[in-house]
Amino acid sequence: KAGVTQTPRYLIKTRGQQVTLSCSPISGHRSVSWYQQTPGQGLQFLFEYFSETQRNKGNFPGRFSGRQFSNSRSEMNVSTLELGDSALYLCASSRNSPEYTGELFFGEGSRLTVL
Amino acid sequence: SQQGEEDPQALSIQEGENATMNCSYKTSINNLQWYRQNSGRGLVHLILIRSNEREKHSGRLRVTLDTSKKSSSLLITASRAADTASYFCATGLNSYGGATNKLIFGTGTLLAVQP
Numbered sequence: 001k002a003g004v005t006q007t008p009r010y011l012i013k014t015r016g017q018q019v020t021l022s023c024s025p026i027s028g029h030r031s032v033s034w035y036q037q038t039p040g041q042g043l044q045f046l047f048e049y050f051s052e053t054q055r056n057k058g059n060f061p062g063r064f065s066g067r068q069f070s071n072s073r074s075e076m077n078v079s080t081l082e083l084g085d086s087a088l089y090l091c092a093s094s095r096n097s098p099e100y101t102g103e104l105f106f107g108e109g110s111r112l113t114v115l
Numbered sequence: 116s117q118q119g120e121e122d123p124q125a126l127s128i129q130e131g132e133n134a135t136m137n138c139s140y141k142t143s144i145n146n147l148q149w150y151r152q153n154s155g156r157g158l159v160h161l162i163l164i165r166s167n168e169r170e171k172h173s174g175r176l177r178v179t180l181d182t183s184k185k186s187s188s189l190l191i192t193a194s195r196a197a198d199t200a201s202y203f204c205a206t207g208l209n210s211y212g213g214a215t216n217k218l219i220f221g222t223g224t225l226l227a228v229q230p
Contacts (some may be wrong), residue, residue: 004157031216043203043220055218088155094216103148104216106157 001028004107006091009065012113018079023092025072031055032074033104034066037088046089049074076110087115119204119221127227134191136176136224138204139184147187149181152202161189168169196230215229 005024013019015100026030034046045058049068054077066076072093079086130132132151140147146165150158164171164180164187171178177190187204203219 033216033218035177035220042222043205044211044215045219050216052220058217090157092216103163104148104158104218105160106150108157109155111155 004091004093004105006089006110008110009108010011010111010113012115014115015083016080017081018077019075019081019112020075021089021091023074023076023091023107024092025074026095026105027089029093029095029096029105030072032068032072032093033094034074034076035090035092036060037090037109038084043090046076050086054096065092081114083114086112088112119206119219121202121204121221121224123224124222125227128194129194129229130194132194132228134194134198134226134228135224136189136202136204137186138189138221140206140219140221141185142206142219144182144206145157147178148205148207149176149178149187149189150203150205150220152203152222152223153200157169161202191226194226194228196228199226199228200206201225 007022008012031050033048033063036047047066048056048086068074088109090109092106094104122137148163150160152158162173162178164178175192180187201223202225204221
């Protein structure tokens with residue numbers, strides 16, 4: 001069974017540009033979450049999607065957005081990039097039903113560098 | 116910040132020794148999970164303990180949970196060089212009267228196991 005796939009793995013952008021990151025969850029998983037990891041702030045929750053609906057959102061500015069498609073694949077977009085957006089962006093999927101919280105399966109991440 | 120804290124921040128031991136990491140959190144939880152991360156890679160789920168459990172074992176891992184103190188510990192017995200990684204605790208929250216896959220991660224413990 002294929003794991004969570006994130007693309008691209010590495011990318012370099014300049015300030016002011018925008019970026020789109022993609023995540024393909026494990027087959028059958030309908031919940032996708034995104035996390036940002038930086039040395040200073042650690043792992044922070046960005047948003048969660050379940051059946052194409054945003055179910056939860058972290059404390060990030062509106063420049064950060066996401067969506068989920070009918071096949072459960074998800075994308076996140078960051079517009080008007082700032083230096084502080086340099087981070088490892090991790091996607092996680094889960095087969096969980098809404099009744100409980102279980103383990104998350106993480107991808108290898110997309111490492112974004114903003115120059 | 117809602118983020119939990121882990122102690123110690125870094126731990127260096129010899130192969131064969133036991134490693135103990137502690138985690139404190141701030142909110143009510145349904146479960147507490149431990150994840151492992153190798154050098155900027157994705158996170159791998161290790162073990163989940165529910166709020167009504169006090170102790171759980173999985174292979175060389177032993178997790179305890181004290182909800183009255185809002186704390187947990189992870190014990191890795193007979194450590195190996197391959198256990199070298201960062202270890203994170205994460206707490207699961209409820210949202211909108213149901214479950215969410217949003218996790219609040221701790222700050223992490225960097226474990227180095229010397230061969």
